[in-house]
Amino acid sequence: xxxxxxxxxxxxxxxxxxxxxxxxxxxxxxxxxxxxxxxxxxxxxxxxxxxxxxxxxxxxxxxxxxxxxxxxxxxxxxxxxxxxxxxxxxxxxxxxxxxxxxxxxxxxxxxxxxxxxxxxxxxxxxxxxxxxxxxxxxxxxxxxxxxxxxxxxxxxxxxxxxxxxxxxxxxxxxxxxxxxxxxxxxxxxxxxxxxxxxxxxxxxxxxxxxxxxxxxxxxxxxxxxxxxxxxxxxxxxxxxxxxxxxxxxxxxxxxxxxxxxxxxxxxxxxxxxxxxxxxxxxxxxxxxxxxxxxxxxxxxxxxxxxxxxxxxxxxxxxxxxxxxxxxxxxxxxxxxxxxxxxxxxxxxxxxxxxxxxxxxxxxxxxxxxxxxxxxxxxxxxx
Amino acid sequence: xxxxxxxxxxxxxxxxxxxxxxxxxxxxxxxxxxxxxxxxxxxxxxxxxxxxxxxxxxxxxxxxxxxxxxxxxxxxxxxxxxxxxxxxxxxxxxxxxxxxxxxxxxxxxxxxxxxxxxxxxxxxxxxxxxxxxxxxxxxxxxxxxxxxxxxxxxxxxxxxxxxxxxxxxxxxxx
Numbered sequence: 001x002x003x004x005x006x007x008x009x010x011x012x013x014x015x016x017x018x019x020x021x022x023x024x025x026x027x028x029x030x031x032x033x034x035x036x037x038x039x040x041x042x043x044x045x046x047x048x049x050x051x052x053x054x055x056x057x058x059x060x061x062x063x064x065x066x067x068x069x070x071x072x073x074x075x076x077x078x079x080x081x082x083x084x085x086x087x088x089x090x091x092x093x094x095x096x097x098x099x100x101x102x103x104x105x106x107x108x109x110x111x112x113x114x115x116x117x118x119x120x121x122x123x124x125x126x127x128x129x130x131x132x133x134x135x136x137x138x139x140x141x142x143x144x145x146x147x148x149x150x151x152x153x154x155x156x157x158x159x160x161x162x163x164x165x166x167x168x169x170x171x172x173x174x175x176x177x178x179x180x181x182x183x184x185x186x187x188x189x190x191x192x193x194x195x196x197x198x199x200x201x202x203x204x205x206x207x208x209x210x211x212x213x214x215x216x217x218x219x220x221x222x223x224x225x226x227x228x229x230x231x232x233x234x235x236x237x238x239x240x241x242x243x244x245x246x247x248x249x250x251x252x253x254x255x256x257x258x259x260x261x262x263x264x265x266x267x268x269x270x271x272x273x274x275x276x277x278x279x280x281x282x283x284x285x286x287x288x289x290x291x292x293x294x295x296x297x298x299x300x301x302x303x304x305x306x307x308x309x310x311x312x313x314x315x316x317x318x319x320x321x322x323x324x325x326x327x328x329x330x331x332x333x334x335x336x337x338x339x340x341x342x343x344x345x346x347x348x349x350x351x352x353x354x355x356x357x358x359x360x361x362x363x364x365x366x367x368x369x370x371x372x373x374x375x376x377x378x379x380x381x382x
Numbered sequence: 383x384x385x386x387x388x389x390x391x392x393x394x395x396x397x398x399x400x401x402x403x404x405x406x407x408x409x410x411x412x413x414x415x416x417x418x419x420x421x422x423x424x425x426x427x428x429x430x431x432x433x434x435x436x437x438x439x440x441x442x443x444x445x446x447x448x449x450x451x452x453x454x455x456x457x458x459x460x461x462x463x464x465x466x467x468x469x470x471x472x473x474x475x476x477x478x479x480x481x482x483x484x485x486x487x488x489x490x491x492x493x494x495x496x497x498x499x500x501x502x503x504x505x506x507x508x509x510x511x512x513x514x515x516x517x518x519x520x521x522x523x524x525x526x527x528x529x530x531x532x533x534x535x536x537x538x539x540x541x542x543x544x545x546x547x548x549x550x551x552x553x554x555x556x
Contacts, residue, residue, distance in 0.1 A: 362402060367400055
């Protein structure tokens with residue numbers, strides 16, 4: 001490694017770049033050189049190496065120093081290398097990174113491959129020996145090798161440098177942009193904390209604040225993504241809000257229920273009601289709580305839960321026995337029915353028709369036939 | 383005479399284990415009776431569960447319905463509880479079907495013995511199940527293990543005594 005001299009990496013006139021390869025580590029003999037990874041450049045005259053991070057760190061060696069060179073194949077965990085054997089240090093060698101080395105050879109380790117092509121080109125240049133035709137003057141001594149300020153960039157090296165600088169700029173910009181975002185996140189966190197503390201205060205002062213205000217504030221909190229902290233649903237006694245809502249539902253649902261044979265799934269009710277409201281939509285929770293109050297408010301509707309968990313709203317006048325009796329008639333008439341067929345027959349939703357059939361089965365009026373063809377219900381002849 | 387299937391055999395729900403408890407009880411009763419009469423008709427004394435699933439007893443090809451393995455096991459468990467079935471192995475793959483219980487067989491055999499005035503005589507087991515004299519009797523062709531159990535039942539009642547001879551077992555009736 002003591003054959004290398006500091007260089008500014010610029011090519012001389014008459015000197016041409018042959019090939020360059022990134023990801024090259026230098027070895028002083030068998031030992032790793034003190035440099036990090038860099039770019040190895042082969043020109044018609046020299047072998048140049050530049051540190052990939054610190055572009056000012058650049059070293060070069062005339063090709064005439066090379067006696068011979070050979071490939072060293074890659075192994076497990078080892079990259080492929082080119083071993084270059086060198087002449088003795090010339091007396092007039094410019095200062096370089098190493099004052100002295102006990103080795104007469106160096107290695108180029110290709111961490112990012114490319115050794116085959118590099119080897120080929122090196123062979124070519126060593127054969128052609130173009131440096132003999134167009135001798136260049138010794139490179140200008142550059143002192144310690146680190147130079148501040150921009151030098152006029154020429155050729156590929158210059159383009160490379162410009163690209164590198166641009167990349168650095170972009171990086172910086174992006175980091176700055178994200179800095180703002182992280183500041184925003186910090187602010188948002190503060191907002192959330194603030195809302196939480198207000199919500200708690202409300203909880204404590206429950207008595208003083210009116211229903212309306214509380215509801216408004218709860219909606220406000222909800223819109224900010226904070227779950228409703230104040231729970232007003234207590235067993236038995238509902239809230240004023242839910243009572244009003246229940247009465248409203250009582251009026252609203254009469255006609256639709258009668259149209260649908262006296263029974264509607266709660267999901268259907270939810271859709272119907274919210275669609276009608278347009279604004280100030282109901283939450284599912286509020287709907288359920290309002291429905292639970294039908295009985296206590298003596299409204300002609302009932303909330304009913306089937307065994308399977310399906311919830312329906314039905315008219316109080318709705319008689320289940322009648323329904324089941326008619327279901328049995330329908331099934332007997334047709335011999336057997338599936339839930340879908342039954343739904344079609346009655347104009348009910350499939351969900352409700354299945355519930356009705358299951359209820360009839362539970363009462364012992366129907367029995368089931370479960371096969372690959374599907375689930376059918378027969379009159380219970382057993 | 384061909385086997386007469388009960389009406390349920392052609393009723394598709396018969397092949398689905400009913401969830402309704404009352405319905406299920408009636409269903410299982412019908413299945414037990416069907417299984418026993420089928421075995422009686424075909425003089426089947428042992429059943430292999432896998433084979434049974436494919437046999438016409440549990441598989442009605444005409445209406446394309448058959449009992450699931452789960453349902454078959456439920457039916458067999460019912461039969462076992464009633465004393466009509468005994469498992470031959472722990473894995474419940476083979477079983478003995480007693481469409482007539484040993485006591486019932488014993489009674490039939492004893493009836494024949496007293497009818498023909500053979501009380502106090504000695505018979506070999508082979509004579510009883512395969513002899514010319516018993517041809518036409520219901521117990522003719524009875525499998526050894528069943529015959530043995532029936533005679534053991536009679537023995538408990540004091541109406542017979544089993545003993546071992548040179549070439550097999552014999553029985554004396556009282």
